[in-house]
Amino acid sequence: MIHNDNRTAPGRLSVAVLGAGLIGIDLMTKVIRSDRLELGLVAGRDEATSGLRQAAKLGVPVAAGGIQSLVDNEHPFDVVFDATSAAAHAEHVAKLAPFGTMLIDLTPSRNGQMIFPTVNRADIATHRDFSMVSCGGQAAVPILHAITRAHEIDYIEVVTTAATLSIGRGTRMNLDEYVDTTQEAVRSFTGVADVKAILNISPARPPATFRVAMSLLGKDLTTESLRSAVRGAAAEVRSFARGFAVKACSAEDGKGFVAVEVTSSGDRIPRYAGNLDIINSAALLVAESYAADRLPMAGVVNS
Numbered sequence: 001m002i003h004n005d006n007r008t009a010p011g012r013l014s015v016a017v018l019g020a021g022l023i024g025i026d027l028m029t030k031v032i033r034s035d036r037l038e039l040g041l042v043a044g045r046d047e048a049t050s051g052l053r054q055a056a057k058l059g060v061p062v063a064a065g066g067i068q069s070l071v072d073n074e075h076p077f078d079v080v081f082d083a084t085s086a087a088a089h090a091e092h093v094a095k096l097a098p099f100g101t102m103l104i105d106l107t108p109s110r111n112g113q114m115i116f117p118t119v120n121r122a123d124i125a126t127h128r129d130f131s132m133v134s135c136g137g138q139a140a141v142p143i144l145h146a147i148t149r150a151h152e153i154d155y156i157e158v159v160t161t162a163a164t165l166s167i168g169r170g171t172r173m174n175l176d177e178y179v180d181t182t183q184e185a186v187r188s189f190t191g192v193a194d195v196k197a198i199l200n201i202s203p204a205r206p207p208a209t210f211r212v213a214m215s216l217l218g219k220d221l222t223t224e225s226l227r228s229a230v231r232g233a234a235a236e237v238r239s240f241a242r243g244f245a246v247k248a249c250s251a252e253d254g255k256g257f258v259a260v261e262v263t264s265s266g267d268r269i270p271r272y273a274g275n276l277d278i279i280n281s282a283a284l285l286v287a288e289s290y291a292a293d294r295l296p297m298a299g300v301v302n303s
Helices: 022-033 050-057 069-072 084-097 121-125 135-150 167-172 174-189 225-239 274-297
Strands: 003-004 013-018 038-044 079-082 102-105 129-133 153-163 193-201 210-218 244-252 255-262 300-302
Touching: 003 129, 013 022, 013 274, 022 038, 022 050, 022 079, 022 274, 038 050, 038 069, 038 274, 069 084, 079 084, 084 102, 102 274, 121 274, 135 153, 135 174, 135 210, 135 225, 135 255, 135 274, 153 174, 167 174, 174 193, 210 274, 225 244, 225 255, 225 274, 255 274
Parallel strands: 013 038, 013 079, 079 102, 102 129, 153 193
Antiparallel strands: 003 300, 153 210, 210 255, 244 255
């Protein structure tokens, strides 16, 4: 028969956030607002951290045992957001594999299926480990994918600039992985082999708004054709990341340039931290799309 296991409310999937840094705490806030997901745990490694204290004040269950806290939980979680480090993600995949959990990786580990909700959303139905690539990747790939569908491009350079105050310890530990994973994603979703990604961490005061600048070399590039390709892709990204804005879009003599900025919705992160907002908003959309496919069975199990 079918019965409710009290894991979560009917019509919602149970969620845990692994990692209580800047990304994890913003994710927590977004999940709490969702009508398809129910936050059951925020897990970190130190109960004294600011993130776990914030979660506890909001009445969210917290734990300081890291991945083991999820493994030892009475009921498996339907979805786990991994907001820890690239080096740790493979271990988390292995430990959660027996539970059939969907794992959404916000580290640049390159372990799972790379996902961009407006580009390859159909993959959500066929995979259980997803890589959100990087914040720069989430801002750039939908735009570049649209451009390369309309133009033959020979070279792409992606320069991401983020305020130092918006870059947590996990990202700082994974700078090489961030660049490598972003480059690989651009290659995979554009078909362009010659790609370079650069990450700038800006100490400017006031803090710099998150910005991604894309330079391209290709055939038949015009400002009009570039804007035509970018317009639709940008509107799709804005459907889930409202602060996404195209700030420049031009072409001349086979050289194209597109720059976008992202401001956050201003929940528990400042407006300049659009890097956190876009990757978390994309991750939330992946989880909610997965939940939409499973809503008739969410919160119930067979026995």
